[in-house]
Amino acid sequence: MTSCAQEKSRTPYEWPSIAAPIAAVKPHVRALHGDTVIDNYYWLNDYFKKGPDTAAVIQYLEAENAYTDAMMKDTEPLQAKLFEEMKGRVKEQDESVPYFKNGYYYYTRTEEGKQYYKFCRKKESLDAPEEVLLDVDALAEGHSYYSVRGFNVSPDNKLLAYGVDTVSRRQYTIHIKKLETGELMADAIPGTTGGSVWANDNQTLFYTKNNPATLLTEKIMRHTLGNGVEGDATVYHELDNTNYIGVSKAKSGRFIYIYSGGTLSSETRYLDADKPMEAFRVFQPRMKDVLYSVTALSDRFLIVTNRDAKNFKLMECPLDETGVAHWKEMIPHREDVLLEDVDEFKDFLVISERKNGLVQLAVRNLMDGSEHYLDFGEAAYTAYPATNPEYNTSTLRYAYTSLTTPASTYDYDMLLREKTLKKQQEVVGGYNVEDYTTERLYATADDGTKVPISLVYKKGFRKDGSAPLLLYGYGSYGATMDPSFSSARLSLLDRGFVFAIAHIRGGQEMGRQWYEDGKMMKKKNTFTDFIACGQYLVAEKYTAPEHLYAQGGSAGGLLMGAVINMAPQLWHGVIAQVPFVDVVNTMLDETIPLTTNEYDEWGNPNDREAYFYMKSYSPYEHVEAKAYPNMLVTTGLHDSQVQYFEPAKWVAKLRATKTDNNVLLLKTEMDYGHGGASGRFDYLKEIALVYAFLCALEGITD
Structure with a gap:
């Protein structure tokens, strides 16, 4: 294994010279609010709609899978090694x-x-x-x-x-x-x-x-x-x-x-x-x-x-x-504290709060009214009440993790104020927390807002712009992307990658306003925040554009689609997993699962103002004749959250429109849906594919 990708021992990956699948063009007209749009790949909905092109849809998806397999063929030994490496860290019994x-x-x-x-x-x-x-x-x-x-x-x-x-x-x-x-x-x-x-x-x-x-x-x-x-x-x-x-x-x-x-x-x-x-x-x-x-x-x-x-x-x-x-x-x-939840016990309340982007757990004694906070002792972490089904107890069970601390379960005596570690995720083969460093940084967005970034890397990293960095983001539904440990991620860190999380608006890390400033008619803040984080990491020499990668899934896949339209030159490669990229068409179709539930998040495009705002950022609508980064796009045929046809249409349009020779791959899991494989090891195969794609782009072969 290459101990650090900053060493000059990379071997450029030779991508096979293979013709990519070309989707048939079958124009479909969308006319609304005086706006007419031609959608050449609308027919890819037909498997979902049980339409006349159902068989052709499956043939196209299978052709894309075959193309991905062929393009990634020479990485199969690395994929196998990554899979066994990651599986080997999991305690099987x-x-x-x-x-x-x-x-x-x-x-x-x-x-x-x-x-x-x-x-x-x-x-x-x-x-x-x-x-x-x-x-x-x-x-x-x-x-x-x-x-x-x-x-x-x-x-x-x-x-x-x-x-x-x-x-x-x-x-x-x-x-x-x-x-x-x-x-x-x-x-x-x-x-x-x-x-x-x-x-x-x-x-x-x-x-x-x-x-x-x-x-x-x-x-x-x-x-x-x-x-x-x-x-x-x-x-x-x-x-x-x-x-x-x-x-x-x-x-x-x-x-x-x-x-x-x-x-x-x-x-x-x-x-x-x-x-x-x-x-x-x-x-x-x-x-x-x-x-x-x-x-x-x-x-x-x-x-x-x-x-x-x-x-x-x-x-x-x-x-x-x-x-x-x-x-x-x-x-x-409180202006500076988001009150998220309460857990009830016979004599205690546990109040989950968020301040400065971090979770706090407050314990209130209902017998005497006293209150105290748990001390977690790290700069960036995730903590939350775990399974606490018993009402008549003075013991709180909570979970704790960080980018360097494996998932840990504690029992906390709320009377004695003492904690007991019940279990910490075992990393088979050994893991030394001292080998890795985590930081909390702040990028400045276009409007002056400070956007937190959590990152982790292996010691030996040099801040000279030569390291590959994977920047992850989501930024929707008020979901917070708290920093947590991943034993699989060690395979990336040990190959010299930096891993970073952009805590962008649209999440709720910094309070309710953080969410409201990244939804509906303010959705573009999510995208510009993420770009600002990428630019900051480049400016501070954590990486450079030729080594900067972005990853997001579902609504985070929408983020990926938006940022490659807005700043394609910033990223060397992008991983878009089950991406929600055809915003306008999906939000107009109430037969698509969960569409109407989403009106308060994105807007209802039957409303003229909402329609044109959505259209102004929807990735599928803004594919242009220009150079795009290398891309790996994944989806599941049975996805109930983001239907398979959104990424399929997007990739088809990108193939027909983009001007570069960069790699564009679409991988459809024909047996799975939004969450991928259900087995505790099978999901590692997709991670191995993603990591092998990133390593190929970096010339890391081992």
Whole structure:
């Protein structure tokens, strides 16, 4: 292995001279708001639409896959080495830290050579005999994709509900297993999100039903065991197709909640979990531009809300008077602190906050009102409450990681203020944190805004512009890209790469305003922030344009498409994974899954102003006759979040339009969807492909 890519021992990769696939041109006219656009590759929707060109779509995707394989052929030994290297760091026989709930310790364990895991429990003591509740390794046999979610044990500990998806389209069928006999009940509930909630009678199950075409969460259903799915009652039907809905249960087991929320407003309903046949009551009717979420204590409700509080505040109200008129302030709004969430315990509250881009966990003692913060001791990190299902405990379990600290699980005694490390991710073969350095930098955006950058590199790095650097970004939906450890990433760092995260607007790292300044009619701030981060890293000689790479997926793939249109000369290569690049056409098509849920994020293009703003940055609309960076684009045929045809159309248009001879590759996983492979090792193959592509561009052969 090359110990540092800054050494002058690189061998330029010889890309094969092979003709790339050329997609057929079949003009389609879009006319709206007095604007006419010709889309030559609209026909690539046909597999999704079940149109006449369905077979031609598959042929084109397979031709692109064959081209990618041929172009990357000489990197196959490196891909194999990278895969084995990354797989070799994963502890194959492993076990999660058990958590305690309702008399049992629950955990998962993995076995050597197996892709999946076993979901297990032990009664009252970790020395008790093991009970394997679900052997996912066995269930997944014969499936190219297998995902299980929503493990949900009934209050009497006798039944397990769980959801299964074998297509990778996030449509789960809920199954119910009798744990005493191992028998699978006849109740199989299709077309769900996979999660469910038991009422306290152990006979009634609430779940979220998806629309089979749009995949929108439309209904909350009530199922009674043994009655058949056709008899399930609709207890809530969401009529606003811009909202997501879901059902959950209070940690104390006292209430069941239905949450309905969009980007801008939300509403909660609740029900006594002992009385599942009663109607849900509205906690507080939805209010314009007001989000709120509800947590139940033994004597009152707590409400996290942004009502008159951009960064959110904490309110409280009586159990029998839940309307906004009865809300009383508990933690006021703070300009410099984003209040993200609260975790309830019988005698404590754990409040998740964000200040200066970093998470803080505050512990409030409900008995005496005292409050203190946990100390994490690093400049840049990720921390959050982990699995805490038990209500009557003084122990908080939290997770911690950073760019140099492997994933760690701690138990924290909230009374004694003492933490105990329960487990740290083991990096097989050894890992020395002292070999790597992490930094927190700030780039200045076009409007003067300081944009944080977290980065990590192996010691021996020289800041002279010769090192390759991979800059990752997302910047949408208020999702924060907190710095975390990756054992797979060591394969890149050990080959001399710097890895950096641009904490751009559109995320929520620096508070709610950070999100609002990167969405809707301010979306372009996301793109200019990322470009500013790249320019800063070049100016400070962390890298140079001939060694600078960018990576993003989904909405981060939109970011990739936008920045190569706006500043193509800044990047030597770009990795765009499941990229959302055909913004206008997708947002105009309400038959595409999840489109209407996104109006509050991007805008509704049926509105003239929103249409022209979206069109002004949508990557597909702005492919031009100019030089673009080297690119690797990935997608999944069954992707429910960003349909395969967006990257396929984009690549087809780039091929026909760009003026350079740089490499452009499209890889479609024909068996998977948005999240890629489901097995714990299979996903490493895509990472190996990405890393091999980057190494090829750098002339790193080993």
